[in-house]
Amino acid sequence: MIVEQIWTGNNWRNFNYLIACPQSGEAMAIDPLDYEKCLGLAKDRGWNITQVLNTHEHGDHTGGNSEVIAATGARLLAHAHAQDKIEGMDVGLSAGDIIKVGSSVELEALDTPGHTMSHVCLLSRTDMPALFCGDTLFNAGAGNCHNGGHPNELYMTFASQLAKLPAATQIYPGHDYIVNNLQFTLDREPCNKRAKTLLDEIAEQDPDQARVTTVGLEKEINTFFRLANPEVIEKLRDVNPDLPANPDEKTVFKALRELRNSW
Numbered sequence: 001m002i003v004e005q006i007w008t009g010n011n012w013r014n015f016n017y018l019i020a021c022p023q024s025g026e027a028m029a030i031d032p033l034d035y036e037k038c039l040g041l042a043k044d045r046g047w048n049i050t051q052v053l054n055t056h057e058h059g060d061h062t063g064g065n066s067e068v069i070a071a072t073g074a075r076l077l078a079h080a081h082a083q084d085k086i087e088g089m090d091v092g093l094s095a096g097d098i099i100k101v102g103s104s105v106e107l108e109a110l111d112t113p114g115h116t117m118s119h120v121c122l123l124s125r126t127d128m129p130a131l132f133c134g135d136t137l138f139n140a141g142a143g144n145c146h147n148g149g150h151p152n153e154l155y156m157t158f159a160s161q162l163a164k165l166p167a168a169t170q171i172y173p174g175h176d177y178i179v180n181n182l183q184f185t186l187d188r189e190p191c192n193k194r195a196k197t198l199l200d201e202i203a204e205q206d207p208d209q210a211r212v213t214t215v216g217l218e219k220e221i222n223t224f225f226r227l228a229n230p231e232v233i234e235k236l237r238d239v240n241p242d243l244p245a246n247p248d249e250k251t252v253f254k255a256l257r258e259l260r261n262s263w
């Protein structure tokens with residue numbers, strides 16, 4: 001499996017992706033908003049884009065569909081419940097569905113509600129697993145729930161699916177928000193040395209060569225995976241005096257998600 005992370009350089013800081021089968025040269029475009037960059041890169045590599053996948057229905061993920069499909073004839077895949085929200089869908093995905101790209105790449109669809117209620121992540125079935133996570137999980141952060149999502153479901157997605165992935169799983173999110181997110185982590189947990197060193201390491205990074213994190217690293221630096229951390233809980237108490245003595249992880253997650261909305 002070859003993965004190309006495409007930095008759009010737009011105001012929303014979107015990442016688009018091409019996933020290619022090295023044997024057949026077939027490729028899948030994920031959320032190809034910057035269709036010119038996606039089509040251009042595929043052409044440079046000699047790849048045929050045969051599938052477009054939208055992680056969810058928001059316009060900054062679907063906005064390049066029609067141009068890519070017009071140029072390639074690719075079929076369009078998204079969450080089964082996005083059928084009435086995404087124009088021209090060919091395939092509706094459910095949890096556990098396997099998507100093949102060419103002869104060598106297999107990706108499993110995960111049903112990951114929270115940012116919206118029709119959001120899929122793709123997990124590669126490769127020696128080095130990779131997760132294409134749209135706006136559900138960001139480097140050092142979590143998606144918001146403002147436009148069709150719910151924090152209860154986002155918490156369940158984190159706790160019951162993402163936290164259980166192998167530590168080596170590589171993270172390919174839909175946006176480059178790592179600097180702001182690490183600053184939020186440090187606001188909530190000032191003693192987090194790993195977040196501080198990572199922020200120093202990536203502060204000046206070129207998003208064209210962005211650091212790829214893993215689930216293992218995220219558990220060290222992403223507040224939304226650090227729900228039992230005593231410092232996180234104590235600092236939350238400053239702004240939420242009613243927080244119970246030993247708050248459950250869902251309560252902590254929702255309080256953090258709420259704080260991040262206005263941070």
Ligand SMILES: [Zn+2]
Nearest residue numbers: 056058115135
């Ligand atoms: Zn979104």
Ligand SMILES: [Zn+2]
Nearest residue numbers: 058060135174
């Ligand atoms: Zn987005």
